[in-house]
Amino acid sequence: MMCAISIPTRSLPPCGLSRTRPLGFLPRRSLAIRAAKSASRNATPVHCPSIPSIVKKLNAGQASVVQVLESQAPLMKSPDWFALLEELGKENKWTLTLEVFRWMQRQKWYKPDDGFYPKLIVIMGKAKQLRMAVWLFTEAKRNGHRPDTSFYNALITAHLHNRDKRGGFQKALQLLETMKQRIRCQPNLVTYNILLRASARACDVALVERFFQEMEAAKIYPDLVSYNGVIGAYGKTGDFVQMEKTLFIMRLQKHIKPDTVTSNTLLDSYGRGREFVKMEQVLKSMTSAKSRHRPDSKTYNILMSGYARAGEVEKMEWSRSRMEAANFKLDFRSYEILVTGYGDVGAFAKMDECFFQMLQAGIQPQKSTLNAMIGAYCKHNAFEEAEELLTDALQWQIRPRTSAYLILLRAYAKVGRSSDMEILLERMRKNGIMPCAAIFLEALESFSLSSGSEEKLTESVVEVLAFDNDDDDDDDDDDGYGVDAFEGYTTSSSDILTFSEHSDG
Incomplete structure (x- = not known):
């Protein structure tokens, strides 16, 4: 019979230590981590480029475009260049945008397939430079690019911004048919979102329904952006029946939850149509305790804009007080709406006061602000004041x-x-x-x-x-009030929004 042998167990060393390793000794990996952390603390911080400051330098003209770009290039990555082109496009500086792009093409780090051509085509289209947009599309093909869906989406967008609205829309539909015939260029969700919004703006309900059917057949499912675009387009044309029908389908049939953009779009549409009761109902649904999409600064700008268009100065001021009570600061658009609203009713003392408040807040007036004030003076035959304002504009760094x-x-x-x-x-x-x-x-x-x-x-x-x-x-239709919200049913929009909050809760 074998007897059991008892083997004494040794106590294990503390975690991370070894019997054969001195207490003060750390493994090589730990030393490397410490050294890296120490080096990162002592290293000179790399500052991310400020796109607005670069745009300001380019516009100032004190240094050449090449000098400005060469000084910033080491700090910039591909998304920064996209942002720079987009910012220049927003300011309608299409020639400067093209100059920056040509400089980029000469750099070693430039990659032809980075998507810069589609971005530039869109910028040219929005700047009403359709010939340049088409030429860039052709140039890309000459340079060896194989146009894909993003190229055609950009070209469709450019044609839809054409001054000839009908001709541009027909060309966009032709491009859609071309895309369907090419394997690499099949229409996607972005394609249909662009065309849905354009069709709704043209009040072509049949075409909107056709596009929705095509999307379903291609198993492309409309999203919130699709419906927001259609709702906004119907609203801007004053077709509230189709707007509310689309909202009904989105929320109660497709079960897509509305967001703040949806509510802002409804507010803007009702404000343009002077449907103030419905507008206030939508606002009430947004400010309710159960609402998941709360008002933002754009919401209050839209409210002020709607009342200002109708000459409802007291309600415009009420909207401003609501905005300030919600701890939102007045921005450039807020002040411009107020200036235009006061000017339209001839309240020049309040208009001037609002203008100087804008200056005190450090917000630079733009040429559109100057135009709004001159237009207000001329509307009420205050020509001397208009002349004086035109003379004083340079004091506020505005070149008329x-x-x-x-x-x-x-x-x-x-x-x-x-x-x-x-x-x-x-x-x-x-x-x-x-x-x-x-x-x-x-x-x-x-x-x-x-x-x-x-x-x-x-x-x-x-x-x-x-x-x-x-x-x-100046081909835009901005009347001084505009705030971009994005960009047969008895149920009202506010009821649908309220229903969505209760059903989600």
Whole structure:
């Protein structure tokens, strides 16, 4: 019989230590980690590039474009270059955008397939430079790019921003059919989102329904962006029946939850249509305790915009107080809406006060702000104030563009003030600003109607007016109030939104 042998157990060393390793000794990996941490603490911090500051330097013109870009290039990565191009595009600096892109192409780090061409095509389209957008599309193919869905999406967007809306829309539909025939260029969700919004803006309900059917057949499922775009497009055309029907389908049939963009889109649509009861109902649903999409600063700007359009100054001020009570600071758009709202009703004291509050808040007025104020003065025949504002603009670092002078010129023409027209036109000529032929004809027509053709403009005035050199193409439909919310049913929009909150809770 074998007897059990008892083997004494040794106590294990503390975690991380070994009997054969001195207490003060650390493994090589730990030493390496410590050294890396110490080096990172002592290293000079690498600052991320500030895109707005780069744009400011490029616009200032104190250094050449090459100098500015070469100084910033070591700090920038591919997303930063995308952001820079986009920021320049937002400022409608399409020539500068193209110059930056050409510089990028000459760099060793530039990769042709990084998606810069589609981005540039969109920027050119939004700047109304359709020929340039098409030329870039062709150039990309010449340089060996194989256009894919993103290229065609960009080209469709460019055509939809064409001045010829109908022709641009038809070309976009042709491009869609071309995409369907090419394997690499099959339409995707982005394609249909772009076309859905355009179709709704054209009030083509049949085409909207067709696109939804095509998406279902291709197993492309509409998302919140799809429905928000259609809702916003119907709302801007004033088709509230289709807008509310789309909201009903989105929420109660497709079970897609609305968000703050949805609510802001509804607010903007009802405000444009002066459906203030419905607008306030939507706001109430947003501010309810169970709401998951709370109002943001854009919400209150939309409220102010809706009331300002209708001349409801008291409610506009009420919206401002609600915004400030919600701890949102007034931004550039807020002040511009207030300035335009006060100006439209002739409340010049409040308009001027709001303008100086804008300056005190450190917010730089833009040319659109100047145009809104000049337009308000001219609307109420306060021409001396308009002239004074035009003179003082340079004090606030605003260089009046052609449209600012033309607002005043049109106003003078309508009331038959020929001598003031001559003085203003002479001033424009000295400043190197010339109106286009269309403005020439409009001003002459307005002047002849107002004066009964008893007075005649001097030859020098006609010569200046007829000089077609207007580089200030202001083709947008911004009335000073605009706030972009993005971008047969008896159930109201607010009811659907309220239902969504209860059903989600």
